[in-house]
Amino acid sequence: MHALKSQPSQTALGLVLAVCFPQLVMAQGVDDLAAKFGARESVQSISISPDGSQLVLVAPRLKGGENAVVINLATSAMVPILSSEGGKEQISQCRFVTEKWVVCGVAKIASDGHGIRRLSRLMAISNDGKEIKSLSAKDASNAIVAPYFGGAILDYNVPGQPGTVLLSRWYPRQTQTGTIMSSSAYGLGVERVDVESGDRKRVELPKVNATSYISDGQGRVRIMETQPRSEDGYANQQINYSYRRAEGGDWNPLSKLVLSSGLSSGFEPVAVDSQTNTVYGFAENGNFTGLFKKTLDGSAATTLVLGRTDVDVDSLIRIGRDQRVVGASYATEKRTVEYFDTELGKLTASLGKALGEGKQLSIVDATAGETKLLIFAGDDTNPGKFYLFDKAAKTLGELLEVRPELSKVPMGAMKPVQFPAADGTKIPGYLTLPPGSSGKNLPAIVMPHGGPGARDEWGFDWLVQYFASQGYAVLQPNFRGSSGYGVAWFRNNGFKSWETAIGDVNDAGRWLASEGIAAPGKLAIFGWSYGGYAALQSAVVDPDLYKAIVAVAPVTDLDALREESRGMSYFYVVDEFIGSGPHVESGSPARHANRFKAPVLMFHGDRDMNVSVSASRLMKGRLEAAGKRVDYVEFPDLAHALDDAAARARLLSESNQFIRKALGL
Known part of the structure; x- marks a missing residue:
């Protein structure tokens, strides 16, 4: 992906603003408000470092594409660490693994003999922009088909192994030159990867029918999703889920999901809670979707966590580096979050009042130990802003507007x-x-x-x-x-x-x-x-x-x-x-x-x-x-x-x- 590159350090605050908030370019025949409303959000992705001293954000470039930049919150110094040229290339998201290392997802839309395909890769970049590495494994020279999927991060934080991520990736089928032998180890598997050294260790053998994995936030793979295929290669309309106990061992059946007319029936696992050894997931609750949890100790005990009789409960709220489950949400006339963490619920309610009546607030990211929270708040007439809340200091500071060019434009309720x-x-x-x-x-x-x-x-x-x-x-x-x-x-x-x-x-x-x-x-x-x-x-x-x-x-x-x-x-x-x-x-x-x-x-x-x-x-x-x-x-x-x-x-x-x-x- 040659157009993606690391960039030299720059420290002027003016450059931060120029990169994050590019001025509008008025195309011929385009009215001023069309340019303002058509502008991309100034923050496409944002994450805070483990100690809360840095931000990494993905911001649109003036003439297409994105820049990934690291900002020092104490000095406002900025370092552009990655750039895409736009059009066919995109930086989708960046997150801190350690104070030094950031992982970014990059994608390219490519054409081949089979049509248009999305090629994705994971990159590790140092926070000074001087080192850049591919976390996606190199394509084997004897691979039958080059993989389009470059991997997905399951855990950004593996306990006891700082700088190590848990990554699922596709292992392509391989052939041995001059023989008819082929590798049986192909499909979706999981590795632990050290982002600095590049060392990788396979922790889950690839399985050809596997389509995704879920970890417990502690570096352990606990759930596997498989979707069998027919003889002609098409995926069946049934998805199977298996679980592994906390102590390890074989895979055990968990649930089945049947797809029909855009609907699904059955339990669909979403997140594992390592503290209670349970998995949260969505399933039918009468005529609506509810949030349930199942134990992963072999008893398969199932409990309804949150359900309604007017709308679906359709979103799980997770925060922090270990993606801790803290609540769930649903949309009636407006979206409502119900927090399982009562203290966090009280805190967000208090922050909501401080930010103004009617604002919808979400926690975007958190530092290690959740001592600082990255907050987003907006409403129907306000595109929204990012804020940083410091629990110890009890301060709430404004960081960035997502659409600064619209700050003085009247909106309709x-x-x-x-x-x-x-x-x-x-x-x-x-x-x-x-x-x-x-x-x-x-x-x-x-x-x-x-x-x-x-x-x-x-x-x-x-x-x-x-x-x-x-x-x-x-x-x-x-x-x-x-x-x-x-x-x-x-x-x-x-x-x-x-x-x-x-x-x-x-x-x-x-x-x-x-x-x-x-x-x-x-x-x-x-x-x-x-x-x-x-x-x-x-x-x-x-x-x-x-x-x-x-x-x-x-x-x-x-x-x-x-x-x-x-x-x-x-x-x-x-x-x-x-x-x-x-x-x-x-x-x-x-x-x-x-x-x-x-x-x-x-x-x-x-x-x-x-x-x-x-x-x-x-x-x-x-x-x-x-x-x-x-x-x-x-x-x-x-x-x-x-x-x-x-x-x-x-x-x-x-x-x-x-x-x-x-x-x-």
Whole structure:
């Protein structure tokens, strides 16, 4: 990965600000607010050193890519330690292992004869930027296939072995030159790696069906996930979990997870608590997902830790270098954290009050012994800031804003709402009005989320706030097929029962009109990923409802989506999720281009691994052949998220201009 390199030390505070908060570059034709809202967050990843004297953060570069920098908190001295050139390369995350050594994950999107692939590697870099090493094992010269997966850190802290990490990685199948012998030791295994010396010791033999491992935060592998494959190489729709006792020994069966229509049934382990010798995981709790724990002593005793009867409990809260479990969270109208560590719960409540009413607070990282906590806090109208809390000194200091260019830009409040679907079902969502607006007779945008196995939540959203700043009311519906609302809500998934999901999306637009929020004839729809699919399919169902359609990285043909996954191990899962029958043809907007009345604008990155760029190219061709109005922007070397400031600014500005023209504004 030649574009990734260590850099010489620099100590001027002005350079810290220049690296972390690059000035905006105004592209021709892009409005000022589009550039500000389209700018990437100034902190992509952040971690604190074991003694709390240093930070390492990943910050966007001015013209794409990222810089990883180490900052001395006492002197504000900064050292850039790693750089990516952008486009196909990315620094995903950096964390301290010791005071001297930082581990960064880097990735590159590459093309080969099998399509687009993500190549990942782990790098160890000294905090002065002078030493850089690859933690990912070198590809064997006799490997049949070079591994794309460069490894994942299971533990950053192995007790009694400072500077040693626990790392899972893929061992490729090998052949002996001049023989027909091949190594049987291939698959996913685990090693202990000394980040300074590079010495490595295998602690878990590779297994071909293994897909992940979970450690106990103490350097011991306790859980193994395996997914058997069929004779044709596809992964089955059942995942098996095994556990190992604390004293070691053989693997023992723990649970099974069955995948069907995007849903899973069974116990899915997430984290091991070495103090209680239990594993936390998620499983069905009636119609909803709850958090459970199982003992790992052979008794398999299972206890419900947290469950609700209105929404899923879907997130485990962990902090510190050993990733200690401290709580769990769920989202009703807003996300709520319930702390199992009562003292930490009291502390976060106190910090929340100090930071202001309504702020959502999370603990991002902690020092050894949790003496200092790295805190993030923000809300719907505030993109958020990072803070450092010192327990001993009882001080809370502000560190960094994530979007400093927006600090003086007025924002619209994000209000939880419900609207009726055609069958009377109440659909939850969020309505954001332009700052200072009366909320009536406005141009309006329905913005369905991606997924479909996802949901929108209360909090800052750069897309929503940009359009609100331009005078639009924005409604984000959590249609049936959204996650977080239980099995019955999700089962009406976005493809097999697309009529339900798209019906809810269109009912969101009708509600805006009936309530007088949307002015007559001033309704548009904007969606990304599945949301882009929903935007296009909504026009197939009701061509007269929206006067402008913007789709970013959309699915456009369900059979094509299925076929694109045929070369992937997870084909069976995608095939079953889409299903077969008349809904595939009727639910593919590219097959119904003749029904479109409103103009269409699409954006797509040509390195998209989630939805192939061919989907937008197909839709563009079909619309043009049908004589419909369509504009299309394709971004070279960008993936699904279009994680580039210039591209996002252009997307915002051109979408606004397109919608305004279509709505006659």
